[in-house]
Amino acid sequence: MSQEENILSELTGRFNFLEGKINILRQRRVSLEVGYDKFPEVFDYLVNKMGFNFLHTITGLDEGERIFLIYHLSPDGRIVLNLKTSVLKANPIVKSVMPIFLNAEIYEREIADLLGVKMEGLPIGHRYPLTDDWPVNEFPLRKDWKPHNTEEGVS
Amino acid sequence: MHNSDEFRIPIGPQHPALKEPESFSIALKGEKILGVDIRLGYNHRGIEKACEERTYIQDMYLLERICGICSHSHSTCFVQAVEELASVQVPKRALYIRTLIAEFERIHSHFLWLGVAGHEIGFDTLLMYTWRDREIIMDILATLTGNRVNYGINTIGGVRRDITDDHKRQILEAMEKLEERINYYIQIATQETTIIKRLSGVGMLTYEEALKLDAVGPTARASGVARDVRKDDPYAAYGEIVFNVITDSHCDVYGRTVVRLKELLESLSIIRQLVNNIPEGPISVRVPRKIPAGEALSRYEAPRGEDVHYVRSNGTEKPDRVKVRAPTLANIQAVKQMLKDRQLADMPIVVAAIDPCFSCTDRMVAMKSEKGASVIKWQELRNYSIEWYKKHGVDFTELNKKLA
Incomplete structure (x- = not known):
């Protein structure tokens, strides 16, 4: 069995609800989607039990009603697992993963700035990457956001 | 956190000592750095x-x-991400040319870094030498692609320009010359007391810290973390090439210098293998403008470390989402760690040692003359500079003979 299949079978063995939710996209790429209520335990299991200790980055996606977050994790720098979860756009709150991955700070600030996801537990600090005088509740990476939304017409 | 002993120095975003806009707020006790606060984003362009x-x-x-x-x-x-989404099989010859340009880019980037590092520690001769030698590569890139930067060699489904036998000969000749120069720099870095003493023990990042902070590229490899996308997740032609992942156990700026220098030799070897084994055939295939819906995560070992692009397509000719994570962003926490409890005077070289790239390019192409702007060739510029110095009483003629 390939390493990708091992990951798939270990995860479905541990979590029944992941049956059919894991895809092997190609060699060295595995994708997995999980509801946010189950996210903390799956994330914890991946990091602490399966050795996924490298966070490549976090991608944020606006999918209309929901905002998706993809945590790109790897156990060894070879295989990358895209762990996908989502929250309602109306009230997008997720817990920061900074306690586990210090490097997540900048990735989470980026998502908070550009997609308006509240990151619980993220320490007070500089915003990234928008300017300090950026208007509140303007999240440029949301699909309904257009440059003319701001007074100065940022483009 | 503020107490009477602590002193805070703001550096940037516009600051004479910084070449790019970023802002550091450094908490000091005497000369010792207690902590660093970094504000990024000044180059955010909404790409x-x-x-x-x-x-x-x-x-x-x-x-x-x-x-x-x-x-x-x-x-x-x-x-790469788009081609994966479109299920395109890129011709081998195109992959070889892509890899070739990639390694030229690594060489010119590492040379550039070596020069900057030399400058930051007051060794400007090294800057002058390395940047002169870097021109060998820049000339090759200009010959192969038409450009010194932003080569425009790629297209979706392959590359836009082929290489000829004449190019191959030029490349191999240039590699001979570069090999000699790189060996000379390795000799300097391993024997020159000034460099060894100035860089050793500066900007420490232990193996454990590099792993914990998810450091990438030469920064991680100089702390003994053998992580290199070219090896770990082979793309382009790297799966067919023999090369070593260079690591070092010094865990400091000196180690980062050694890693980059040795990587230069590996790059030369990779380039020779590519030139000697490049298969015949087409250099691109046609790809439909509309890309089927899907998602792809592409990784690439840039000179500064792992570059990550996530692309999501929706079946149209425009992507739904493109996410980029450049290597410098992954090394920011590592810089904070390297600076903590260290001397303020080490800050420039420590920051420079991750080879930060907040986005930069600099090139002189035109000089104003009476006739208006005109493009000046490298040789003319060089002659102009030699004449200028002669007029001011400095003659490089003898030195040039030695260097030729």
């Missing part, structure tokens, strides 16, 4: 959003302009 409103081919050119040094890194990383 990810802009990508959603442009076609894949336009995005490729736009993303190439994220950075003036590792431009090929970003464009290749992006086209």
Whole structure:
């Protein structure tokens, strides 16, 4: 069995609800989607039990009603697992993963700035990457956001 | 946190000592750094959003302009993702040419870094030498692609320019010369007391810290972490090439210097293998403008470390989302760690040692003359400079003979 299949079978063995939710996209790429209520335990299991200790980055996606977050994790720098979860756009709150991955700070600030996801537990600090005088509740990476939304017409 | 002993120095975003806009707030006790607060984002240009409103081919050119040094890194990383989504089989010859340009880029980037590092520690002769030698590579890149930066060699489904036998000969000749120069720099770095003493023990990042902070590229490899996308997740032609992942156990700026220098030799070896084994055949295939819906994560070992592009397509000719994570962003926490409890005077070289790239490019192409702007050739510029110095009483003629 390939390493990708091992990951798939270990995860479905541990979590029944992941049956059919894991895809092997190609060699060295595995994708997995999980509801946010189950996210903390799956994330914890991946990091602490399966050795996924490298966070490549976090991608944020606006999918209309929901905002998706993809945590790109790897156990060894070879295989990358895209762990996908989502929250309602109306009230997008997720817990920061900074306690586990210090490097997540900048990735989470980026998502908070550009997609308006509240990151619980993220320490007070500089915003990234928008300017300090950026208007509140303007999240440029949301699909309904257009440059003319701001007074100065940022483009 | 503030107490009477602590002193805070703001550096940047506009500051004579920084070449790019970023802002550091350094907490000091005497000369010792207690902590560093880094504010980034001054170069944010909204490229990810802009990508959603442009076609894949336009995005490729736009993303190439994220950075003036590792431009090929970003464009290749992006086209790889698009080609994966379109299920395109890129011709081997195209992959070889992509890899060739990638390694030239690594060489010129590492040379550039070596020069900057030399400058930051007051060893400007090294800057002058390395940047002169870097021109050998810049000339080759200009010959092969037509450009010194933003080469525009990639297209979705292959590359845009082929290489000829004449090019191959030029490349191999240039590699001979570079090998001699690189060996000379390795000799300097391993024997010159000034360099060894100035860089050793500066900007420490232990193996455990490098792992914990998810450091990438030469920064991680100099702390003994053998992580290199070219080996770990082979793309382009790397699966067919024999090369070593260079690591070092010094865990300091000195180690980062050694890693980059040795990587230069590996790059030479990779380039020779590519030139000697490049298969015949087409250099591109046609790819439909509309890309089937899906998602792809592409990785690429840029000169500064792992570059990551995530592309999501929706079946149209424009992507739904393009996400970029450049290597410098992954090394920011590592810099904070390296600076903590260290001397303020070490800050410039420690920051420079991750080879930060907040986005930069610099090139002189034209000089104003009475006739207006005109492009000046490298040789003419060089002659102009030699004449200028002669007039001011400095003659390089003898030295030039020695160096030729």
